[in-house]
Amino acid sequence: MDFQELKENINKELETVKNSRQLRDFANAYLGKKGKIRELFSELKDLPIDEKKTLGEEINNFSENIRMQVKELEENLKKQERQFAENREKINLALPGEKIETGHIHPLTIVRREIENIFELMGFSVVDGPEVEDEWHNFDSLNIPEGHPARDALSLGKTLYLETGEVLRTQTSSSQTRYMKKIKPPIRIIIPGKVYRYENTDASHEINFYQIEGLLVDKNVSVANLKAVLETFLKEFFKKDVEIRLRPSYFPFTEPSFEIDMSCAVCAGKGCPACKRGGWVELLGAGIVHPNVIQNGGLDPKKWKGFAFGMSLDRLTMMKYKIDDIRWFHGGDMKFLKQF
Numbered sequence: 001m002d003f004q005e006l007k008e009n010i011n012k013e014l015e016t017v018k019n020s021r022q023l024r025d026f027a028n029a030y031l032g033k034k035g036k037i038r039e040l041f042s043e044l045k046d047l048p049i050d051e052k053k054t055l056g057e058e059i060n061n062f063s064e065n066i067r068m069q070v071k072e073l074e075e076n077l078k079k080q081e082r083q084f085a086e087n088r089e090k091i092n093l094a095l096p097g098e099k100i101e102t103g104h105i106h107p108l109t110i111v112r113r114e115i116e117n118i119f120e121l122m123g124f125s126v127v128d129g130p131e132v133e134d135e136w137h138n139f140d141s142l143n144i145p146e147g148h149p150a151r152d153a154l155s156l157g158k159t160l161y162l163e164t165g166e167v168l169r170t171q172t173s174s175s176q177t178r179y180m181k182k183i184k185p186p187i188r189i190i191i192p193g194k195v196y197r198y199e200n201t202d203a204s205h206e207i208n209f210y211q212i213e214g215l216l217v218d219k220n221v222s223v224a225n226l227k228a229v230l231e232t233f234l235k236e237f238f239k240k241d242v243e244i245r246l247r248p249s250y251f252p253f254t255e256p257s258f259e260i261d262m263s264c265a266v267c268a269g270k271g272c273p274a275c276k277r278g279g280w281v282e283l284l285g286a287g288i289v290h291p292n293v294i295q296n297g298g299l300d301p302k303k304w305k306g307f308a309f310g311m312s313l314d315r316l317t318m319m320k321y322k323i324d325d326i327r328w329f330h331g332g333d334m335k336f337l338k339q340f
């Protein structure tokens with residue numbers, strides 16, 4: 001390349017340099033050891049001595065001049081860049097911080113964990129069962145024979161059947177015989193989980209809700225044991241001296257069977273709108289496990305007895321937090337959820 005052309009190129013390019021990085025690239029390309037100016041020097045050797053001398057001097061002066069311009073530009077650019085970074089990073093300590101949104105646990109989960117803790121302290125284990133259940137575990141093994149209205153899809157039972165013939169479990173009781181077969185007695189378990197029923201939803205009905213099943217199997221088990229365990233649980237859960245009462249009832253899988261009511265936690269049994277002025281709130285079903293069920297669980301009913309209960313987690317959560325409609329739980333309303 002000829003010197004004049006190179007000079008023009010260099011001057012032009014120097015004008016386009018906008019930042020330190022570009023400047024470094026420029027200096028390497030022209031002034032560095034392998035730069036264009038060095039290259040030009042090496043071409044001088046073929047010229048006659050006079051020309052070599054004058055041109056050499058010219059190139060030297062030019063290169064020195066460019067070197068000075070680069071140095072000056074380098075300082076200016078650095079100053080500019082520092083200023084820019086300072087402006088950008090300037091922190092105003094007086095401004096409020098940006099709020100980091102963290103989620104939190106759903107009220108049903110809060111209450112489920114609380115219930116699990118209380119039962120664990122009483123020596124119960126927390127276990128899990130399948131939501132898609134076969135008919136045998138959901139019905140037959142629990143002494144609910146074919147044709148029983150509780151199995152009906154549309155009237156009493158409200159069972160959701162799958163095309164495979166399996167069901168979405170209608171009750172966590174379906175896990176009772178699974179665990180009798182799985183663990184050697186004595187058995188002390190609670191089985192929390194989701195259950196499904198074909199319901200018209202309203203303030204107290206949902207198509208899916210949560211139950212907590214309890215099962216204790218041992219040698220000498222009485223209704224007094226059942227009552228003591230549930231009373232202890234409820235006192236701990238409501239942090240109040242609640243009373244319970246047992247009303248005779250019917251479940252195919254228990255004999256005798258009870259409906260268990262609790263003295264209203266809102267008015268202490270005096271009567272208020274929450275308990276429809278009766279002073280008692282219906283809480284759960286329970287009973288002494290039917291010998292047929294013990295047998296279906298692979299155990300000898302002459303040797304083993306048990307009590308069982310099933311309660312609605314949704315109901316307990318509603319009572320604890322005074323929630324008036326079950327549909328709040330799955331409604332996805334953030335104003336509701338953020339209260340917990």
Ligand code: DAH
Pocket residue numbers: 170171172173213214251253254284285286287288307308309310311
């Ligand atoms: N499975 C019953 C229901 O869904 C509740 C129940 C009642 C469970 C009595 C039990 C029991 O274990 O012994 O309504």
